[in-house]
Structure formats: C-alpha cells, structure tokens
Amino acid sequence: MLPNIHSFDPELYSAMSSELDRQRNSLELIASENFISIRVMEAMGSWLNNKYSEGYPGRRYYGGNQYIDMIETLAIERAKKLFNAEHANVQPHAGTQANMAAYMALLKPGQKILSIELPQGGHLSHGSPVNFSGMLYSFVFYGLDKETERIDPDNVRKVAEREKPDLILCGYSAYPRQFPFEEFGEIAHELDVPCMADVAHIAGLIAGGVHPNPFPHCDVVTTTTHKTLRGPKGAIILSKERYAQRIDKAVFPGSQGGPFDQMIAAKAVAFKEAMQPSFKEYAKQIVKNAKALAARLMEHGFRLVSGGTDTHLVLVDLRPKHITGREAEIILEKVDISVNRNMIPGDPQKPWITSGIRLGTPALTTRGLKENDMEYIADLINKTIIHRDDNKTLSHIKEEVHELCKLHPLYPEIR
Numbered sequence: 001m002l003p004n005i006h007s008f009d010p011e012l013y014s015a016m017s018s019e020l021d022r023q024r025n026s027l028e029l030i031a032s033e034n035f036i037s038i039r040v041m042e043a044m045g046s047w048l049n050n051k052y053s054e055g056y057p058g059r060r061y062y063g064g065n066q067y068i069d070m071i072e073t074l075a076i077e078r079a080k081k082l083f084n085a086e087h088a089n090v091q092p093h094a095g096t097q098a099n100m101a102a103y104m105a106l107l108k109p110g111q112k113i114l115s116i117e118l119p120q121g122g123h124l125s126h127g128s129p130v131n132f133s134g135m136l137y138s139f140v141f142y143g144l145d146k147e148t149e150r151i152d153p154d155n156v157r158k159v160a161e162r163e164k165p166d167l168i169l170c171g172y173s174a175y176p177r178q179f180p181f182e183e184f185g186e187i188a189h190e191l192d193v194p195c196m197a198d199v200a201h202i203a204g205l206i207a208g209g210v211h212p213n214p215f216p217h218c219d220v221v222t223t224t225t226h227k228t229l230r231g232p233k234g235a236i237i238l239s240k241e242r243y244a245q246r247i248d249k250a251v252f253p254g255s256q257g258g259p260f261d262q263m264i265a266a267k268a269v270a271f272k273e274a275m276q277p278s279f280k281e282y283a284k285q286i287v288k289n290a291k292a293l294a295a296r297l298m299e300h301g302f303r304l305v306s307g308g309t310d311t312h313l314v315l316v317d318l319r320p321k322h323i324t325g326r327e328a329e330i331i332l333e334k335v336d337i338s339v340n341r342n343m344i345p346g347d348p349q350k351p352w353i354t355s356g357i358r359l360g361t362p363a364l365t366t367r368g369l370k371e372n373d374m375e376y377i378a379d380l381i382n383k384t385i386i387h388r389d390d391n392k393t394l395s396h397i398k399e400e401v402h403e404l405c406k407l408h409p410l411y412p413e414i415r
C-alpha cells in the first residue's frame with residue numbers, strides 16, 4: 001500500500017497495484033528481470049532524489065554533498081570488493097549508458113570494435129546499426145560456432161588478427177554458456193588493445209562465485225545492477241586503475257549530468273546484500289534451477305541452443321514444436337507465464353517474430369522456487385504449447401500457475 005499515492009492519484013495507483021498483482025500471480029521467467037528487496041526499494045524512493053551532485057566524491061560542482069560523498073564512496077568500495085576491481089564508477093544510469101561511456105573512454109569515434117551480433121546473443125549496444133554504437137563506431141563481428149553454438153576462441157583470434165580491432169568486447173544478453181574472459185583477454189593483449197566485458201546478465205553469478213570473474217583478464221567491465229545482481233535499475237563500470245580517469249571523465253561530464261543519488265544508495269544496499277553468504281546460495285540455486293529447467297524441456301522435445309546452460313539462462317529453439325517465439329510468448333502470457341521471444345543463431349524469422357524464447361531463473365529463485373518447481377514449470381510450458389488452441393486446458397494451467405505462485409508469496413510485507 002502506498003497511502004499517499006492512493007489518496008492523491010487513484011488512477012495511477014490502480015495501475016501500480018495491478019502491476020504488483022501481475023508480478024505476484026505470474027511465473028516470471030524473463031532472464032533479465034528480478035525482484036528487489038524492500039531495502040533496495042526504500043533507498044530508491046528516498047529524499048536522496050532531491051540532491052544535485054555533479055562530479056565525484058570530494059570533487060563536486062554543488063555544495064552540500066558531504067553525505068552524498070559518503071553514500072557514493074560506500075557504493076564504490078563495495079562494488080570494487082564484490083568484483084575484485086581496482087576502480088568503480090557507480091553513476092551510469094543504465095547498461096547502454098555504461099557501454100557508451102566505456103567506448104568513449106577507450107576509443108575515438110570511427111575506431112573498430114570486435115563483438116558479436118544481436119541475433120547471435122549480443123546486445124543492441126554491441127554494434128547494432130540502429131543503436132548509437134553501430135552509428136558511431138566501426139564494428140566487426142565474430143559468430144558462434146555453427147555446430148556447437150558456442151564461442152570458438154580460435155575463430156575469434158582469427159577474426160581479430162585479420163580485422164585488427166581497437167577494442168575486443170566479450171559480452172552477451174542471450175548466451176547460455178560461460179563467458180570466455182581468459183581467452184578474450186589473451187587475444188586482446190596479444191594485439192595490444194584493451195579487452196572489455198559486458199557482464200550485465202551474469203553479474204550476480206560472478207558476485208556469488210558461480211561464474212569466473214572477468215578480472216584480471218579484462219580491462220574494463222560494464223554491468224547493469226538489476227538482473228542476476230538483484231539491485232536497482234542502473235549500471236556501473238569497473239576497470240583497472242590505469243583506465244580510471246578516462247572512465248570517470250567519459251561518464252561525467254562526457255555522457256551524463258547529475259548522478260541519481262537515490263539509485264547509487266540503492267546500488268550500495270544491493271552490493272551489501274550480494275556480499276552476504278546467503279547470496280552465494282542464491283547464485284548457486286539460480287544455476288541449479290536453470291539446469292533443471294533445461295533438462296526437463298529437452299525431455300519434452302524442445303531444442304536448446306548449445307544443448308543446455310551453464311548460467312541462469314536457457315535459449316529455446318521452438319522450431320521442433322512448430323510455433324514461433326512471438327506465438328509462444330503470447331500463449332504463455334495467457335496462462336501467466338512470463339517469457340520473452342528471442343532470436344536464435346541463424347534465425348530464419350524476423351526479430352519481431354523469432355523462432356525462440358529466452359528463459360531465465362533469477363526472479364523465480366528469489367521467490368524460493370527449487371529444481372522440482374522448475375521441472376513442473378517445464379511441464380506447464382510444454383502443456384501450454386501443445387494445448388494452445390484448447391481454452392479449457394489453458395484455464396486449468398493458469399490455475400496451476402496461480403497455485404504455485406501462492407506457495408511463494410512475493411512482497412508479503414506489502415499489503
């Protein structure tokens with residue numbers, strides 16, 4: 001209950017309240033979403049919003065920043081410790097802004113970046129022609145190995161030696177396997193160029209010790225803070241000390257104005273949460289859950305890109321089930337299972353349609369679901385797709401979804 005919004009703005013409150021009900025009563029399998037703690041929410045909705053603090057701790061362009069300095073310093077020190085980084089900038093507003101600042105710090109417009117394309121598991125900000133990255137920099141791409149659907153470092157090395165990029169980027173938003181930081185670091189350093197990683201999807205797995213750390217292999221690392229890391233919407237840039245000044249200048253004044261101090265405080269809370277022993281258990285459970293989901297989906301005849309997962313994420317090729325990604329997303333939403341359609345490598349469909357869906361376990365793991373629940377959810381997904389034209393079966397499945405949600409209440413402290 002938000003009593004003040006409720007009484008002042010019932011129209012807005014009604015939509016906010018319905019969204020909470022939707023989150024409570026659906027199985028959230030969007031790989032990039034999670035449920036923040038009430039502590040993180042408290043910091044986000046606080047009076048820190050009121051302050052302007054362009055600059056960095058101890059070097060601000062406005063007065064009255066003595067407490068904001070303490071808050072930002074806490075966030076910086078925690079981020080450095082969590083990821084074993086020499087430097088942290090906690091001001092980026094979002095992942096794409098973090099990548100923009102990182103490119104600005106490392107390159108001049110027009111210089112060359114080696115990356116992977118969006119349909120192969122990359123991200124818009126990794127060189128898509130409709131994004132600033134593809135407009136301002138010259139991107140060259142390596143692809144996944146066609147057989148294994150995994151990254152082949154020997155092929156990456158070949159492309160790198162041929163193309164001579166000025167920066168090598170290791171980052172993905174739909175790659176279910178371990179990120180090859182060590183191999184990318186070696187290739188970049190052989191060419192004497194920096195290696196950058198975008199770990200937005202797996203930051204919580206790194207913090208929880210179930211995925212290798214990009215340091216010391218990579219020089220600059222960007223991540224959002226709201227996916228597996230379970231913090232507020234936002235991002236950070238971590239780097240080796242020798243890039244620190246360039247990164248800070250590229251964030252402010254290079255690409256952002258005043259930092260969002262309430263969000264920096266919320267990041268600090270989330271980093272402290274991620275340092276607790278319980279977060280290690282959480283990260284382990286995310287991966288166990290994803291593996292259980294993957295195994296049961298394969299038993300049901302779904303084809304998984306790369307044949308499984310090492311992370312929180314499963315990329316499903318729906319072609320053996322004769323349904324597109326868009327159709328599957330819509331039909332699963334009807335039974336309150338939330339997923340997103342996603343291109344698969346070599347997808348014959350357009351991005352609006354796709355042949356795949358991407359599933360992830362971070363949000364449901366936060367709600368306390370375990371491997372047996374994931375197997376049950378895989379059964380429900382299969383049943384939904386098989387019986388997609390049978391409304392009676394679909395409404396029965398929806399009831400089963402609601403039963404499972406009730407067993408794992410979301411935000412019981414919010415009435």
Ligand code: DSN
Pocket residue numbers: 031032095123173
């Ligand atoms: N929207 C995020 C994702 O779903 O992966 C990336 O920006």
